[in-house]
Amino acid sequence: MSTDRSERPLVRVDDLQKYFWEQDSILDRLLGDEPVPVRAVDGVSFEIREGETLGLVGESGCGKSTTGETLLRLQEPTDGQVEFDGDNVYDLSGSELTDFRREAQVVFQDPFSSLDPRMTVGETVQQPLDVHEIGTDDERRERVRDLLERVGLSADQLDRYPHEFSGGQRQRIGIARALALEPEFIVLDEPTSALDVSVQAQVLNLLDDLQAEFDLTYLLISHDLSVIRHVCDRVAVMYLGEIVEIGPVQELFDDPKHPYTQALLESVPRASTDERDRDRETLAGDVPSPRDPPSGCRFRTRCPQVISPEELEIDQETYRELMTLRERVERRDISLETVGDEDQFDLDDGTVPDEDVPAFVEALRNRLLDTDLPAAHEEIVERALAELARGNWDEAAAQLREEYESVCERQNPDLGNGGHPAACHLYGEAADRHEGTEPLQ
Ligand code: SF4
Structure with missing residues (x-):
């Protein structure tokens, strides 16, 4: 979104894992069965550079929101590390943790449930300033008035309640609240998916303007590829708790490598009439359970290019x-x-x-x-x-x-390095071992 790019990583995520253990049933306990974890996030690594917008995209349930919440430390990780401005977020305590909470904010998906209906808009936006004891009462009040104006609302509206606003206006209130503490970094978790299409573009443009004005760095979580394309500099594609492809947004849209990314892009409706008539391949099958993910490549149960043993010669x-x-x-x-x-x-x-x-x-x-x-x-x-x-x-x-x-079920492909890596045996080292193996038609 912003044009002034730095290469300095503000956020560095290294092998982050977040598992949930579901409550055992009495029968499980009697039988002595070990609890099976739900592997919501299973070893993701990426960087977010200062001033950029990184998109995190994938189908619902792929672990995107859990990744955002865990890197903000709204949830404790199972394993892995997140550095923010050089500090390990999970080592922070006391005033250092308070500082991190000021610097890293979140805007949630649902503007209808993320605001307290009993608080006025002014109280909602001012609350973080009260909690962090920033400024005098008058200064806080003035800051709230200023923030409301900056997000496109009127300072005169600060004594109104959330139910008096439309969905788009409520999301603007959520954004003003996230900006109150002058953060460096904001996780935007599906910020427009609960809004009417006509309002979505306005909110995205507002986020773009605010990024330039306040030098913000964003992680934008979305299942909507058109939102990602409109807003992001780079994009990471998630499938079943793992990142399967990451790269500059234009490159990834022009030349998607991973069969999952290709399938996601295929399923997007196109605006041009020529393309609208094309045969759209939808993704076959359901996403497997993160309690029992497939061996090897997790996409193999749905992949239309799964690699057969070399000598088979079948379609x-x-x-x-x-x-x-x-x-x-x-x-x-x-x-x-x-x-x-x-x-x-x-x-x-x-x-x-x-x-x-x-x-x-x-x-x-x-x-x-x-x-x-x-x-x-x-x-x-x-x-x-x-x-x-x-x-x-x-x-x-x-x-x-x-x-x-298949090699696809024996080995989980690495994501690899470079500007636009993809975790698929059709690329990288395993592809060399399978030289001559074309994606099967
Ligand atoms: S590793 Fe195999 S199954 Fe996985 S995406 Fe690549 S070709 Fe498909």
Whole structure:
């Protein structure tokens, strides 16, 4: 947003983790089960340079807001470090912590619930000045009047209550309150997503003007790529608690590297008529649970470019079907009984009699896979399904894993360094090992 850029990092986040442990049920405690953490933020690292706006974008539930709250120390981290102006935020106490709380502020998403309905606008904006005992009563009152004018409200409105204002005006009050202590840094957590489209641009322009006027540094959290593009200098893309790509905003929009970023951009409606008619690929599947994220690359269960083993020579659609089959075998998520009932096989204690195995395998294969496979793969799948029919689930899963396991599920790709890195095996060191592997079509 601002044009006067410094390269000096004001905020440096290093391997930040924030896990939540859900309350164990009585049964879990009786069984002695270990609590499983929800990995909301799982090892993110990035810098925010003085005077810039860094965007943090991703689908809902990806950990963006938790990252913002944890780096402001509104939540304590599970692990990792955040430096603000050279000091480790989690080591601060006493007056140093008070100073940090003055320097680093937040504007929340919902202007309807973030303001106390019992306090006048003047009291709301003045409260941080009272808490930090800044100035005399008259000076505080004068500062509040000035702040209201600066955010586009009238100083005469300071004795009114929040319900007397529109959504956009309430967000301006929230911004005035965040500015009261003259901070250096503000986390803007979805600052316009609760507002009408017509008001969003006004609030974004106001934030832009205030950044230039007060030399502010912003972390802008948003699920909305058009907001990010309008406002940010650089952008970090988050998926399931991790940063998967980071770079200058124009570069990332012009040349997205990570398949997740590509899919996010694909799903954005375009203004131009030519582009409006294009086939928009939407992201398939749901975001997996952060309690049990996929092994390796966390995007692999939805990635349209997942890397098959080099020698396979099958197309992406077929490979994805085989991966889904494998996952169902590993989860034991196939009902042999249903196939038995519907296709009239008599199962003996959950297994198929030897003489019926070939016919049962054929029936099962036709239910599980839509695609015709090359002969060699047909044979592999049938061998594994025959193990299933005999009740050997682990052996079936092992056979399929040996043939079809992807580097994407074995190794979690590093984000890497440089101006525009992406955490994907299609780039960097792993790509060298897979030289010649084109993204599968
Ligand atoms: S590492 Fe594999 S699964 Fe993950 S984004 Fe890259 S190609 Fe897709």
